[in-house]
Amino acid sequence: MTCLRPDRMDLYLEGELDEAERRELEAHLDACPACRRSLEDRRALNMAVAGLPPFDIPPDFAATVLSRLPAGERPAPGWLAPVVTGTSILLAGLLGAHLLTGESLADVLVSLGRSVIGFLSLALPLFAKALELARVFIKLAGEMGTAVLKALGGLTSLLRPQILSFIVVLAIVLSFLVLFGVKKIVSLGERS
Amino acid sequence: MNDDSRLVRKALKGDRKAFEMIILRYQQPLVNYLGRLTGERETALDFAQDIFLKAYASLASYRPSFKFSTWLFKIASNHMIDHWRKKKITAVSLDRPFDDDDGSPRIQVEDREPSVARKYELAEVRARIERALERIPEGLRELFVLRHVNEFSYEEIADIKGLPVGTVKNRVFQAKEMLRRQWEETP
Numbered sequence A: 001m002t003c004l005r006p007d008r009m010d011l012y013l014e015g016e017l018d019e020a021e022r023r024e025l026e027a028h029l030d031a032c033p034a035c036r037r038s039l040e041d042r043r044a045l046n047m048a049v050a051g052l053p054p055f056d057i058p059p060d061f062a063a064t065v066l067s068r069l070p071a072g073e074r075p076a077p078g079w080l081a082p083v084v085t086g087t088s089i090l091l092a093g094l095l096g097a098h099l100l101t102g103e104s105l106a107d108v109l110v111s112l113g114r115s116v117i118g119f120l121s122l123a124l125p126l127f128a129k130a131l132e133l134a135r136v137f138i139k140l141a142g143e144m145g146t147a148v149l150k151a152l153g154g155l156t157s158l159l160r161p162q163i164l165s166f167i168v169v170l171a172i173v174l175s176f177l178v179l180f181g182v183k184k185i186v187s188l189g190e191r192s
Numbered sequence B: 001m002n003d004d005s006r007l008v009r010k011a012l013k014g015d016r017k018a019f020e021m022i023i024l025r026y027q028q029p030l031v032n033y034l035g036r037l038t039g040e041r042e043t044a045l046d047f048a049q050d051i052f053l054k055a056y057a058s059l060a061s062y063r064p065s066f067k068f069s070t071w072l073f074k075i076a077s078n079h080m081i082d083h084w085r086k087k088k089i090t091a092v093s094l095d096r097p098f099d100d101d102d103g104s105p106r107i108q109v110e111d112r113e114p115s116v117a118r119k120y121e122l123a124e125v126r127a128r129i130e131r132a133l134e135r136i137p138e139g140l141r142e143l144f145v146l147r148h149v150n151e152f153s154y155e156e157i158a159d160i161k162g163l164p165v166g167t168v169k170n171r172v173f174q175a176k177e178m179l180r181r182q183w184e185e186t187p
Helices: A006-013 A019-031 A033-050 A061-068 A080-101 A105-141 A143-158 A161-191 B003-012 B016-038 B041-057 B068-087 B122-134 B138-148 B154-161 B165-185
Strands: none
Touching: A006 A019, A006 A033, A006 B165, A019 A033, A033 B122, A033 B138, A033 B165, A061 B016, A061 B041, A080 A105, A080 A161, A105 A143, A105 A161, B003 B016, B003 B068, B016 B041, B016 B068, B016 B138, B041 B068, B068 B138, B068 B154, B122 B138, B122 B165, B138 B154, B138 B165, B154 B165
C-alpha cells in the first residue's frame, strides 16, 4: 500500500481536492493509521497557524491615514495624466518649432497641417492596400483568420480607458490641426 | 457593482468617508499580512499607511472587474518587495523555481514525526510558529501568509503575484514543509 503524498494531504485539508480524489484519499486513510496520524499533525499545524493572533491596530489608524492624504485633492482621474502629457508635448513641439524656425505659430500650424496631410496621403493608400492584403490573408487563412479577428476584438476590449481616452483626444487634436491647416492653405490660395 | 467598487467610485469623487470605509475594511488583513512578513507591528502599521496612500493615489487605475482585495494586496506585495530590496536582504527571487521543476533537491519530508501540537500548549506553539515563520525565505513566506493567514485562494494569490496557480500551490506547500522543519528545530 502506497502512503499518501504530503502535498495531497495538505490540499485535502484545504478542501482543494475534487470529489474523486477526496474519496480515494479517505479510503486510504481508513486503512492506514500512519497516514491518519500524519494528517492530524498537519491539521494541528494548520490550526495553529490559523490561530495566530491578529496584530493590534490603533483606533485612530484610519484617521491617521486620512490626515496624510493630500488636502482637498481628489485622486487623479485615470485619463487626466495622458491627456495633459499629450497636450503638453504638442504645445511644447509647436512652441519649439516656432522658436527654432522663427516662423509664426500660424505658419508652424500650417506646416504641421501640411505634414499631416502629406503623411495621410501616403499612409492612407498604404493602409487601404494593407487592408486588402489583410482581407485576402483572412480569406486564405479561413478559420485561423477568424480566430485572429476574435483575438483582436478581445484585445480592443481589454484596452484601458486611459489609453482609449488618449487615442481619442489625440485624434481630435490632429483633426483640428488638419482642419486649421486646410483652412489656412485655402485662405493663402485666395490671397495669392 | 460590488460594495468595494461603489466605495472606490465615491472616493474618486472626493468622498473621504468612502475611503475611510475601505481602510476600516482592509486594515486588519493588511496589517496581519505585513506583520507576519516583517515580524514587527510598528513597521507593519507604517507600511500599511504607505500602502493605503499609494492605493488612494492610484485609485483611478482600479478596475471593478477585479477584486479590490487582490488589487490592494498587489500594491502591498510590491511594497514589500521594494522594502526587501532596499534592505538588501537575501530575498528568494520569485522568478527562480523553488526546487519545483529544476531537478534540484526537494525538501525531504518526514511524515511520521510525533505531533508537536500534542506536546506543547497553544501559546507556546504560536510563539514557535512566529519564530519559525521568520526563518522562512521572504518569497515563500509571503505566499504562505497570503494563503494561510489572509486565506486568499490559490487563484487570487496567483493573480496578486503574477504566477501560475500550480506554481503557487507548489511553493505554498514547500513553505509549509519548511515551516514544519523550522517548527521542529526552533526552540
